[in-house]
Amino acid sequence: MEEPFVKTEIRKDENIVYKRTNLLVDRPLSYCPGCGHGVVHRMLMETLQEMDIQDKTIGVSPVGCSVLAYDFMNIDMLGAAHGRAPALATAIKRLWPHKFVFTYQGDGDLAAIGTAETIHACNRGENFTIIFINNGIYGMTGGQMAPTTLPGMRSSTSPYGRDVQTMGHPLKITELIANLPGVYYVTRQAVHTPNHVRKTKKAIRKALEQQKENKGIAFIEVVSNCNSGWKMTPVQSNKWMEENMFPFYPLGDIKVDGKLVEKKETVVKE
Amino acid sequence: MGELRLMKGNEAVAEAAIRAGCDGYFGYPITPQSEVMEYLMAEKPHDRTGMVVLQAESETASINMLYGAAGTGKMVMTSSSSPGISLMQEGISYMAGAELPAVIVNVVRGGPGLGTIQPSQADYFQAVKGGGHGDYKMIVLAPASVQEMCDHTKLGFDLAFKYRTPVMILSDGAIGQMMEKVVLFDPIPRRTDEDLIKQNPWAATGKPKDREHIIITSLDLDPAGQERVNLKLQAKYRKMEENEVLYETLNCEDAEYVFVAFGLSARICQKSMDLARAKGIKIGLFRPITLFPFPVKPMNELGKKVKGMLVVEMNAGQMIEDVKLSVGCSIKIEHFGRFGGIIPTPDEVVKALETQIIGG
Numbered sequence: 001m002e003e004p005f006v007k008t009e010i011r012k013d014e015n016i017v018y019k020r021t022n023l024l025v026d027r028p029l030s031y032c033p034g035c036g037h038g039v040v041h042r043m044l045m046e047t048l049q050e051m052d053i054q055d056k057t058i059g060v061s062p063v064g065c066s067v068l069a070y071d072f073m074n075i076d077m078l079g080a081a082h083g084r085a086p087a088l089a090t091a092i093k094r095l096w097p098h099k100f101v102f103t104y105q106g107d108g109d110l111a112a113i114g115t116a117e118t119i120h121a122c123n124r125g126e127n128f129t130i131i132f133i134n135n136g137i138y139g140m141t142g143g144q145m146a147p148t149t150l151p152g153m154r155s156s157t158s159p160y161g162r163d164v165q166t167m168g169h170p171l172k173i174t175e176l177i178a179n180l181p182g183v184y185y186v187t188r189q190a191v192h193t194p195n196h197v198r199k200t201k202k203a204i205r206k207a208l209e210q211q212k213e214n215k216g217i218a219f220i221e222v223v224s225n226c227n228s229g230w231k232m233t234p235v236q237s238n239k240w241m242e243e244n245m246f247p248f249y250p251l252g253d254i255k256v257d258g259k260l261v262e263k264k265e266t267v268v269k270e
Numbered sequence: 271m272g273e274l275r276l277m278k279g280n281e282a283v284a285e286a287a288i289r290a291g292c293d294g295y296f297g298y299p300i301t302p303q304s305e306v307m308e309y310l311m312a313e314k315p316h317d318r319t320g321m322v323v324l325q326a327e328s329e330t331a332s333i334n335m336l337y338g339a340a341g342t343g344k345m346v347m348t349s350s351s352s353p354g355i356s357l358m359q360e361g362i363s364y365m366a367g368a369e370l371p372a373v374i375v376n377v378v379r380g381g382p383g384l385g386t387i388q389p390s391q392a393d394y395f396q397a398v399k400g401g402g403h404g405d406y407k408m409i410v411l412a413p414a415s416v417q418e419m420c421d422h423t424k425l426g427f428d429l430a431f432k433y434r435t436p437v438m439i440l441s442d443g444a445i446g447q448m449m450e451k452v453v454l455f456d457p458i459p460r461r462t463d464e465d466l467i468k469q470n471p472w473a474a475t476g477k478p479k480d481r482e483h484i485i486i487t488s489l490d491l492d493p494a495g496q497e498r499v500n501l502k503l504q505a506k507y508r509k510m511e512e513n514e515v516l517y518e519t520l521n522c523e524d525a526e527y528v529f530v531a532f533g534l535s536a537r538i539c540q541k542s543m544d545l546a547r548a549k550g551i552k553i554g555l556f557r558p559i560t561l562f563p564f565p566v567k568p569m570n571e572l573g574k575k576v577k578g579m580l581v582v583e584m585n586a587g588q589m590i591e592d593v594k595l596s597v598g599c600s601i602k603i604e605h606f607g608r609f610g611g612i613i614p615t616p617d618e619v620v621k622a623l624e625t626q627i628i629g630g
Contacts, residue, residue, distance in 0.1 A: 088338025
């Protein structure tokens with residue numbers, strides 16, 4: 001005779017190996033399905049929880065897709081005007097030197113309208129962390145050309161592809177930042193595979209830990225996708241990112257402990 | 271009684287900020303107000319009180335540094351002059367929207383554009399009517415002496431925190447640059463972080479486990495929510511109008527005519543008043559000290575008693591609009607102004623009174 005079906009509750013404490021951090025507010029994210037923002041939010045909040053610094057952290061959100069980051073991150077936050085997050089963070093960290101301060105910015109915010117604030121905060125060697133999401137497009141306003149849009153890449157304001165002769169070249173602001181003396185740690189990561197997510201989280205931890213040492217800016221670029229803005233499915237966009245974004249924006253550490261990382265020349269064998 | 275010193279107006283602002291317990295100053299050099307930051311840097315306020323002073327890369331950065339620091343409840347200020355203040359308008363609008371306290375000093379110079387570095391009052395509209403985008407006001411104080419540059423700095427901080435609002439001190443190149451004796455108030459210690467958190471529960475200071483997280487923003491995408499924000503701001507402005515009006519009258523008791531002037535123009539009108547009185551003209555002076563809230567009621571009362579008013583401004587006629595709105599059309603109200611950095615002489619003001627108001 002068959003055993004009757006018994007419903008067993010498996011959601012017991014001893015069975016749970018991974019759960020959502022309570023530093024993320026329990027509400028749906030405003031990001032498109034497939035977007036990298038949510039993953040970076042989670043990595044950042046998990047790190048704050050693991051370091052137990054929720055009460056000592058003040059975040060600054062930008063204008064762009066992550067304008068509402070403060071609605072999802074369960075910490076005290078300020079919403080900056082477009083591009084001005086590093087100015088806010090500068091003053092906050094100067095007046096609260098024992099707090100952990102970060103900005104969370106997109107490419108339009110950080111590398112176009114906010115270039116001056118970014119460069120000068122970095123050059124002064126302010127002791128906060130910048131998380132920079134680079135998806136090569138203005139997502140929130142509907143897919144316009146960004147300072148990081150690749151040559152030939154289509155957007156709603158470069159519908160025939162970015163012509164560098166008339167529209168200028170994409171700005172590798174991260175490499176530029178790395179050369180400034182006030183900058184202590186610069187790395188470029190991604191979040192499209194579990195392996196990359198783990199590396200990004202490690203970088204976030206390293207950056208936040210370094211704030212205790214007052215050695216200067218820690219700058220983490222995350223090369224991400226924008227499946228909506230790029231008019232692709234999430235899977236297509238990740239593939240496109242690997243094939244097009246990564247060669248132009250190569251992943252890895254650029255500056256560690258205040259020293260530029262020497263580039264390994266890749267020898268192509270015939 | 272406090273310490274007596276001979277100081278420039280700009281220096282008095284800086285010294286008053288240190289003494290008021292200011293936590294941070296963020297600024298960018300521009301004539302004719304650069305002495306504010308120069309004085310602060312020379313004074314090493316960090317050694318004196320722990321106050322932070324930082325030279326920013328632009329006025330845009332200064333005002334956003336102010337926004338950041340003010341959002342954490344710190345007592346902060348910036349200063350600039352007209353072109354720099356124009357650059358700050360975005361940030362001021364954001365601060366008004368997010369209800370953040372701060373003091374912003376405008377040592378006005380002649381415009382438009384790069385204009386001149388000489389004194390002017392041409393930023394009245396920008397200061398009083400908004401300046402940045404959206405329906406907002408800020409309290410505007412108009413000092414007429416170096417003493418008031420000092421006193422208004424402290425008063426500015428008090429009002430900024432009382433109403434959680436940016437406060438502008440609308441000075442000019444002459445008041446900023448001239449030296450006068452000033453009685454400095456005794457230093458007030460800076461608030462400790464513990465007191466700051468207790469006194470400003472709205473500030474983003476780091477979320478403890480037992481309270482909700484704090485969000486400082488001027489954004490509310492829901493129209494109904496944004497209308498509520500606006501209604502709240504308007505209610506606050508009505509309270510300021512009820513409680514914070516400041517003005518001064520001189521010789522208005524028997525006056526048949528009055529000069530209406532603020533800041534430096536009021537100083538000139540004092541002399542013009544003496545000259546006119548010597549000629550037998552019964553003239554008084556009405557000086558608004560708060561430009562917003564404007565002294566509507568006292569102006570209206572005065573308008574019922576006198577035959578005419580001459581509004582004297584170092585601009586092409588800005589405050590006169592508020593004077594007319596306050597008094598109505600029952601008496602003659604005319605404007606006399608010099609602009610572009612020219613300071614009117616007491617004699618030409620008397621002549622304007624005689625030709626435009628009495629003989630006109």
